[in-house]
Amino acid sequence: MARQRNLAASLGAWSARHRKTALFGWLFAVIALTVLGGMAGQKSLTEADYGTGESGRAARVLVDAGIKTPAPEMVLVHSGDLTAGDPEFKKAVADAIAAVDGTGLAQNIGDPYKTGAVSEDKHDALIQFAVKGDPDTAADRIQPVVDALAEADEAHPGVTLGQYGAASGLKGINDSLGEDFTRAEFTAVPLALGILLVVFGALLAAVLPLLLAITACVAAMGLLALSSQLVPVDAMTNSVLLLMGLAVGVDYCLFYIRREREERAAGRDKQSALRIAAATSGRSVLISGITVAVAMAGMFFSGLTVFEGFAIATIEVVLIAVLGSMTVLPAVMAMLGDKIDAGRIPGLRRKAVVRTAGEKPGRLLGAVLKAPAVFAVLGIAFLLALASPALSMKTEKLGFDQLLPADNVTAETAQRIESVFPGAPAPAQIVFKTADVTSTEATGAIAGFKERALASGHVKNPIEVTVHEDKDIAVISAPLAGDGRNATSVRALEELRGDIIPATLKKDAADQALVGGDLAFSTDYNDRLKSSIVPVFAFVMGVSFLLMLLCFRSPVIAITSIVLNLLSVVAAYGVMTAVFQKGWGDELVGTTAVGAIESWMPLFVFVVLFGLSMDYHVFVVSRIREAYDQGIGNRAAVAHGIRSTAGVVTSAGLIMVAVFAVFGTLSMQDFKQLGVGLAVAVLLDATLVRAVLLPAVMALLGGSNWWLPSWLKWLPELSHGEEAPAPAPKHAEPSAHQRSASAEHTLTGR
Incomplete structure (x- = not known):
């Protein structure tokens, strides 16, 4: 069967030939989306x-009746020494009421001495009122009340005045979200840059992936503002977009640049190295991006508007990052050539290592391939042990005070x-x-x-x-x-x-x-999420199976992909439950366990992790298949693919873990849960799963990895690397001339 045209190679070749068009086209698109998004403004979800x-x-x-219930607020008057009958306590209550009333923002103010809102021990009294005006904007208008109560509180040292309600609670969350978002930006970006400097040992090569990821996030923010006019989004959506954009944007560039550098180290000329990178890593990026986007689309089956916003934001940023990696990145790399290694860091100079099929595997990989059954059992047992706390996972919609x-x-x-x-x-x-x-x-x-x-x-x-x-x-x-x-x-x-x-x-x-x-x-939110688990899981796993089947023409590889990804997900669930529900080691992430997992977290983490895990899986298995298609035996191909991708997968995983870990250090409880869950899962996926379980399972399966039923022979045969003009002998390493010629054929379509 004839192989299909390599779209990634074609885009890469076009970009390399039309460098200025690709570069300025990208910049124009980013600026245009940013301006249009700013003009439209981001539309947020209402309470309804x-x-x-x-x-x-x-x-x-x-809502349909045009009735808006005013945002309820409360002022707690508390004293450890005074009681409600003491003159000073009464004076504090009266001054608090006067302070609230004096702002002109309150209505239906309830005097606790008239409403009976006094505690049994008389040390607490509750002043209840409602904020005038639109409840959806009450959080933006509550600050004068907060300031007035702060002044009243200072005037009564023996009494404490505390405020809480729909407006002040939402304001507290919005303030924390803003601070966290800024902190994440100023922490994640330098951290990712530091890791990239270590990976590449050169300033320009390190900055390039980061610039592309940041511009992809900026463009996606503008696009999200436009799409939010149709599907409003939650305030947390921007942070989710940043998290995903930085993670996948940097990783996609990393895959591409490392392969180009590897081909240059193998003696390829500049044009051939870039074309081979486009045909191999470029295709992996395309397949990975589509898989991640499809996984995110699973959130539409939740039936919840907040998930629809998350899905749209992540799909937008992932597809924009894929487009940038396949167009503007090859254009810039073609412009720079070997100058991409400019700004070498003393002591951090990195040379690309060229792996050959006959090379002896490292100590760990060699042990895994010698005793695959042992390592498979141990690896699976370890992941299941991590997952065991998830059997008692409790989910609930966390309140303001828990977040x-x-x-x-x-x-x-x-x-x-x-x-x-x-x-x-x-x-x-x-x-x-x-x-x-x-x-x-x-x-x-x-x-x-x-x-x-x-x-x-x-x-x-x-x-x-x-x-x-x-x-x-x-x-x-x-x-x-x-x-x-x-x-x-x-x-x-x-x-x-x-x-x-x-x-x-x-x-x-x-x-x-x-x-x-x-x-x-x-309660209703949790019930809805529970009822959506089956359709979301079925959609994500079903479509992922079909994509892997189409990519590798092997149902065995597709099933293996799903099982290994599920192991990473359930392990993440177990760690999240242990830390945030049971309180095991919660102080290590600077929090106190709230006794439950945020209700939307398990579903969202599953979708994100299932998509991101495919990044590494597609990249690694594509390299294995590339070697196998060149006539190398299954176990040797596995060894070659794992060793060839070990450095880039470890580097990419480290960047993702670092970005996610930053979110785990933020103040909001849901950010902590999301950051820790994703960081742990990606760490396990990029190390234990890809370095131990994947080679162990593929070694055990042997030639069955590539089995294709006769009734599926109609599936298109996709190229995973250099195509030789004629089939190489079984178990023989193609010559450099054959590889060069096949690269030309694959990438130019001739």
């Missing part, structure tokens, strides 16, 4: 956009409020829609709900009702028993939905009574 299930429908009913650092003032206030006034920070919100909300039947139903809810013990006072007569909607705020998210609160929510509401507010079939609020949202 996050919802799903019953709580999502409750939020949608309010923020434990020593954050807002988080501390939230935790104090939860412990002293259970249910107050996050009451259930029942949206009651009926034909006539002012009718005797409706008011009687609401009264009956209050009576039954309080009698059940699952709901506490104060139950507050806000009636929107013109919309025939009543919004009922009902504090749940428990702390708002523990088992007691979950049982209260179940009782509310399953018994209390049907018996009181849903007597008429036409009435709607939907439960929202933080706990309901978290």
Whole structure:
């Protein structure tokens, strides 16, 4: 069967011939996307956009009716020595109320002495109010209230005033996100540059991949702003885009440049070396990028808008990085030639090592190939041991106080409020829609709900009702028993939905009574994620299988790829559970275990890791297949492929681990979980999996690696390297002349 035209080689050859067009075209595209994105502005998700299930429908009913519930806020007045009856304590409460009211931003301010929001031991009082105006922008307008309370707090040294609520909590998260994003930029980039300097030993060669990755991220940011007009995105999406863009952008360039340098070291001329790099590493980059993008597309099956934003952002940055690696990178390399090694660092000079098929494998690889079964069993056992804590993984939608650092003032206030006034920070919100909300039947139903809810013990006072007569909607705020998210609160929510509401507010079939609020949202969100696991996993693994089958024309290789990637993923799950749920070594990453994994994390980590793992797998197996296609036996091809790619895979893995580890040092809990999970998985994947498990399994399988059923012979045969004009004898090493001629054939299409 005739081999298919190598698209990567064609693009590389075109770019090398049209250097200025490729370079200035890239710069123009980056600038144009940045300008257009800046003009459009990034559209963020509203609170209703996050919802799903019953709580999502409750939020949608309010949005459709044009009802926006004001953002609730609380001020905790606390003293270890004074009690609520002491004059100084009362004065602090009065001054806090006056400070809040004086900003003109508050409404419905509740005096704790009138609402009864005083703790049993009298050392705490809770002032509740709502922020005027659009709740979606309340976080941007809450600062004057924060400042006014800070002044009142200074005037009362014997009393502490702490603020927490929807606006102040979101502001705290946004501030932390901004600080973390800046910190990640200023840490990850220099760290990646330092590693690249060590890898290449030359300043220019080290800077080039970083520049391409950064420009890819900038272009993707602009494109994301445009696409967000159709699919709004979460505030964390920019950080996810940066993380992915830096990781894959640098890696793709690294694969390309290292192969070009290797071919130059083997005696190729500049043009041939670049063309061979395009045909081999370029094709691996193309296949890897498509695989990563397809894996990210699996997030569309989650049914959650926040995941759709993540998917779009990562797909955009990955495809832009692939396009840059296949076009502008060859153009710049053709311009520079051997000058790419300019700016050599004393003591770090690196020479590309040319590996030959008959070369003796290193000590570790030699041991693996001599006893593949032993190393396969030990490697798999080790990964499964790491994965074992994941059997007890608990996921939940982390609250503001869990996401923020434990020593954050807002988080501390939230935790104090939860412990002293259970249910107050996050009451259930029942949206009651009926034909006539002012009718005797409706008011009687609401009264009956209050009576039954309080009698059940699952709901506490104060139950507050806000009636929107013109919309025939009543919004009922009902504090749940428990702390708002523990088992007691979950049982209260179940009782509310399953018994209390049907018996009181849903007597008429036409009435709607939907439960929202933080706990309901978290419960529905988790349920949706759990139901989406099977379709997401099936899509990602199914399409990955098809791509690997198409690339290598081997179902065995495709299945091996999936199994090895799954081992990396479950090992990451185990480490995340051990650190962030069980608290094993949590102090090593500068955090305190919150007892759960962020609900969206397992699904997102699976999709990202499955895509990224294919980077190394495609690159390594392509090199093995390249050797095998040249007539080298299976085990010798495995040894050659592993040794030829060991340096670049280790370097690329180290860069990815460093970038992800930076996110593991940030303050936000979800960043820590994401960073640690990805860093551990990539480290295992680039070392244990690719250096031990992959060669061990391929050595055990032998010639079966390349078995193709007769009914799949129609699959196109893709070139993985230099094509000799005539088949080489089995187990014979092609000559340099044959390799050079085949490179010309592969890359020019002649």
